[in-house]
Amino acid sequence: MSRRQFVGLAGSLATVLGLGLVGCGGGAGKGSAAGSAAAKDVKGAAESKKLVVGFDKSYPPYGFVGDDGEYTGFDLDLAKAVADKQGWEVKYEAIDWDAKDTLLNSGAINCIWNGFTMEGREDDYTFSEPYMLNEQVLVVKKDAGIKGWDDLAGKTVITQTDSAAQDVLEGDQKDLAATFATLDTIGEYNTAFMQLESGAVDAVACDLSIAQYQLAAKPDAYTQLDEPLSSEHYAVGFKKGDTKSADAVAESLKALYEDGTVKDLCDKYSSYGLSFDNWVLK
Structure with a gap:
């Protein structure tokens, strides 16, 4: 989700720790899986040209609130890079994790991107290809x-x-x-x-x-x-059936790996324990 730079590692980590960590890699989604009739007409990212990212703002290094009060994190930076590749607008929506399915099905967000575990959730979402171990x-x-x-x-x-x-x-x-x-x-x-x-x-x-x-x-x-x-693996979760958006994101993630952007972002957040060695989408 995004599923969160800092000046000085010690002060930064202390700031983020105070926010509280919520396990975005949690169990399979247990919210509404069907969505309303109106929600069926909601446009996905590929169709609307707008990536609305649902994320947990207390899940460093994937998504959190920086010292400047702005949302930051590996997955948020990655989402912005993907949107730039696709020519999409990007918007970050900090969400109540328990409400993620309702928000996705209503169209309030059109993806869940924040250290989101795909295993066990395959029947509830359409996922991009996995990108992180x-x-x-x-x-x-x-x-x-x-x-x-x-x-x-x-x-x-x-x-x-x-x-x-x-x-x-x-x-x-x-x-x-x-x-x-x-x-x-x-x-x-x-x-x-x-x-x-x-x-x-x-x-x-x-x-x-x-x-x-x-x-x-x-x-x-x-x-x-x-x-x-x-x-298991992290992937970007979309509303069930939104394969066009999922495929477009996977295509861009591969391109970002090839041009070195992924390595740069992993290095940026390495002080938080994030490792480029865990990247799997090539």
């Missing part, structure tokens, strides 16, 4: 003595409500979760990491991007376990 991972305190999954037996793990991490721990990795003392959920990740830092919980299960951001902000406080819970 993501994983669900576990983060623990560096001095906790937790080196691997076995060390989490009898421990308290927390994740965001309705997130991809929750889906994985209640699905493919349910046997692992059964070894935990508890698997707790919370509304947003910033509070989850505050609880980890205070010792109220032993581990946070989250998107790789969130883990990378937190580790970049507090490298002496946290460590990420080597084995991921799952691997």
Whole structure:
């Protein structure tokens, strides 16, 4: 979504941390999948020549509020570059994540672009080709003595409500979760990491991007376990059936990779833990 430069890394990270992290890579959309009869006539980006990006403004480095009060982030910059390639206007709409499906179906936005996990959502949206590798991972305190999954037996793990991490721990990795003392959920990740830092919980299960951001902000406080819970991908989500817009965005993303724009943007946000190595659309 966009799914958020700063002067000085330490001050920047502290500013963004105060906004709170919301797990945009969360579980499959559970809002309205059909849309109203009126919404069926809403024009997509390719037809309207206007890209209206629905994003979570508290999800660095993909989308957040900068020190100047303006929206910024990797996905927002990427969306602007795509719009320029296509000759489209671009507009950013910070949204309530729980309302994303209603807003998309009503035409208030015409895409969801902000670290948006596609796996498990394929029946609800038409996606661009995936552009970024993501994983669900576990983060623990560096001095906790937790080196691997076995060390989490009898421990308290927390994740965001309705997130991809929750889906994985209640699905493919349910046997692992059964070894935990508890698997707790919370509304947003910033509070989850505050609880980890205070010792109220032993581990946070989250998107790789969130883990990378937190580790970049507090490298002496946290460590990420080597084995991921799952691997997945970020893509741009459009209203079901809007293949013309999805294809146009994928075409432009490939061109932006070829001309070096993607590398430049990855470098721009590398201090937040974003890695060019995770780019997959070439």
